[in-house]
Amino acid sequence: MSWIAAFTEALGDAAENVIEEAHDEGNHPFVRVRAESIVEAARALRDKCGAEMLHQISGVDYAEHMEVIYHFTRVTRDPGFLCLKVSVPRDNPVVPTLAHEWRAANWTERETWDLLGIRFDGHPHHYRILLAEDWVGHPLRKDYEPPTEYHGIDCTQ
Amino acid sequence: MSSIKTVEVHAPEQQTEGGFFVSRLDALINWSRKNSLWPLPMGLSCCAIEFMAVACSRFDMARFGAEVARFSPRQADVMVVAGTMTYKMADIVTRIWDQMSEPKWCISMGACASSGGMFRSYPVVQGIDEVVPVDLYISGCPPRPEAVLKGLMTLQDQISEEQHGAEVVAQLKDAIA
Numbered sequence A: 001m002s003w004i005a006a007f008t009e010a011l012g013d014a015a016e017n018v019i020e021e022a023h024d025e026g027n028h029p030f031v032r033v034r035a036e037s038i039v040e041a042a043r044a045l046r047d048k049c050g051a052e053m054l055h056q057i058s059g060v061d062y063a064e065h066m067e068v069i070y071h072f073t074r075v076t077r078d079p080g081f082l083c084l085k086v087s088v089p090r091d092n093p094v095v096p097t098l099a100h101e102w103r104a105a106n107w108t109e110r111e112t113w114d115l116l117g118i119r120f121d122g123h124p125h126h127y128r129i130l131l132a133e134d135w136v137g138h139p140l141r142k143d144y145e146p147p148t149e150y151h152g153i154d155c156t157q
Numbered sequence B: 001m002s003s004i005k006t007v008e009v010h011a012p013e014q015q016t017e018g019g020f021f022v023s024r025l026d027a028l029i030n031w032s033r034k035n036s037l038w039p040l041p042m043g044l045s046c047c048a049i050e051f052m053a054v055a056c057s058r059f060d061m062a063r064f065g066a067e068v069a070r071f072s073p074r075q076a077d078v079m080v081v082a083g084t085m086t087y088k089m090a091d092i093v094t095r096i097w098d099q100m101s102e103p104k105w106c107i108s109m110g111a112c113a114s115s116g117g118m119f120r121s122y123p124v125v126q127g128i129d130e131v132v133p134v135d136l137y138i139s140g141c142p143p144r145p146e147a148v149l150k151g152l153m154t155l156q157d158q159i160s161e162e163q164h165g166a167e168v169v170a171q172l173k174d175a176i177a
């Protein structure tokens, strides 16, 4: 049984509300879940499908909407990668945090906030992690305008 | 290798019994300054690895009096900025530079420190001379250790031509008079 089938089974009746799209072909199968249900989905994936490790959270700006991608790894039994995706609107990108479920989510969510401006609701330290604290804007957004000046340094060269 | 013999040693006018030699005091002061350059390795990225090689036994910066890498700005004479400087880091580099006591020099090591290198992107300062005064640029990505040694020797040449020694002598003369 593929992990996607196991995941759908683990969610039971809630599956209909949680899953938006399941993509089971190719090298990179993934499940798109509703943003509000990401915590529930991730918990089911960990407790019922053996996704022990959250090894990366990344984000993409698709110009019409934004996406957060969660990469899980199953290590002990039937090793492999499991992937959840969440779509959020561009004008108000908010996703509930996973930092209380996985400590690994703490920094990667901060990075996604820092570079893409996607907010993680309930995150314990919702600050920038890579760029300076007083940096303006989120550089990986498609409409990002780099600063012309930073602390007296001319940035336009 | 002209830089190694820049002390002006005047031949003793008459043979003395002990091991005396006569020199000009200002040349001696500059000579001691240039041969005890303690570097502050401001390692910001990959160039710093190359700088470690310069300090290690194969290339051995100690031969030029610069082996004592100090991580405290209070004890260092020359700041070697080795690597890519981001805007976030620029504040820290300037602050450390300000904490170093005079006399101080700054070497910009590698393409990134000198001009931003290949990184023309939003976080990278396009050359550390935007924020600190640079005495010497070393080209390369990363520069070979030989290039760093050559840079150090060139800086030594610059120092031996500085007016500082003469100024100290003038102050001494005033004090005596």
Ligand code: SF4
Binding pocket: B045, B046, B047, B048, B082, B083, B084, B109, B110, B111, B112, B113, B117, B140, B141, B142, B143
């Ligand atoms: S000049 Fe090259 S080696 Fe040096 S920090 Fe830049 S990229 Fe790295």
